[in-house]
Amino acid sequence: MFDSPLAASPYEVLGVDPAVGDDDLRRAYRVRLRQTHPDTGGDAAVFIRVQHAWELIGTAEARARYDRGRDEDARRRWAGPASRAASSGTRPRSRVHGQAGAWRRRRYLQLAADWAGHELSEHQAYDPTFVRTAPWEVRRMLADALAEEATGEMVAELGIGFTVWHDVAVGTDAAHKLDHVVLSPSGLYAVMSEDVGDTVRFRQGEAIGQALGGSTPIADLLGRARAVARTAKVRFGGAILVLPDDDLDQVVVPLGERRGIPTVAVRRSALRGILRSGVPGARTIGGNELFDVRTRLQQTVRLV
Structure with missing residues (x-):
């Protein structure tokens, strides 16, 4: 919290x-x-x-x-992506392409330097006193980077049946990237990781909350998923918005079928279970189609 x-x-x-x-x-x-x-x-x-x-x-x-x-503790958490840490176990890990949170972490360092008015060392940029006094939009960039890294760490532990792409480019604006694409035995999922620092609720299938302002994370997630699907000629079986556990009242919030894609919001701690069992109503992928989808994505996905 x-x-x-x-x-x-x-x-x-x-x-x-x-x-x-x-x-x-x-x-x-x-x-x-x-x-x-x-x-x-x-x-x-x-x-x-x-x-x-x-x-x-x-x-x-x-x-x-x-x-x-x-x-x-804060300096240690904020300065080093958890997803870079080597696994201490022997269990096979997912196939991972790209580095979760990398673009937002770079962007945070740029925004932090712009606000400070001079270049910053990493030690300065992640100093808790500096971070806590930075403008909300600067802190939000770091918070989202950490959220993406936490998701990256979780999906990396799903096992060899899963393939993951992080920071997938959508168009020419890197800020409009799709955070994660996860190919699993239960389906193909578009995943966005967010942290707005407050409880998120939903109305008519869209996230609402004072901290969100006028942003539309569900619409953004679905729009970016459709762009990747068109480029790769694949179909997403589901879309998932991942939030910190304390920011969501329920473990899983079903949002129905949005733009033809079953969509849910989930607490971060529940993500692995959802990806293993599948989003309710999601289209499953198996056999030769699984290999075909992976090949199409490998050939077309660009990372930011």
């Missing part, structure tokens, strides 16, 4: 200064509980965040541990 560059700190969730005294911290926690409790008209997602914040800083020992380790 507090891992994202977009996330409020436990102190911010409780509405207090990090230097607040223990008694005032406890009072603030009780006030926030009353304000956010679902039985009194509060938001259940915010109520859970308040409880989690208290778990992290509610006792002197926990607070000292959080204050001591949070910046170093």
Whole structure:
């Protein structure tokens, strides 16, 4: 919950200064509980965040541990893509083309330098104090890079029956890329990984939320999937929007058939299961068609 560059700190969730005294911290926690409790008209997602914040800083020992380790932990998470780490196990991994999150990470470094007004070392660019004070659009770029890397790490562990392409080009604008294309025994899937730092809900098949502004991630995902499908002459069996677990009230949110493609939003922790079992209503691929689809994609996919 507090891992994202977009996330409020436990102190911010409780509405207090990090230097607040223990008694005032406890009072603030009780006030926030009353304000956010679902039985009194509060938001259940915010109520859970308040409880989690208290778990992290509610006792002197926990607070000292959080204050001591949070910046170093954040620097370590934000500076190095998890998808680059070598697997420590012996289980065969998926066939992977490209590097998840690579384009957005490069773009983040560009945006961070532009905002700072000078070139930055990686140490400076991923310093938690710098990241937390950067404009929202800069932090969002890093958050999305981390989201894509987390997805990349998960799909790499699916096994040899899966083939994955990351950062697939769609047209001439790299920003309009398709985050992941996953070919599995259960079907061919277009996948987008997002982190908006807030609870995401849905209306008429599209994601909505204050943090989303006017963006349309579902429409973007489907449009990019159709562009890749036209180029490669393949059919996607499903489309998946992947969100951090805390940003989605349900494990899986079925969005119905959108533009002819069964579409779901899923918590990140549920992604592997969905890709193994298949999106409900997705068209399965098997036998010679599986090899034909893989060949078509290998011949046509461009990475950004």
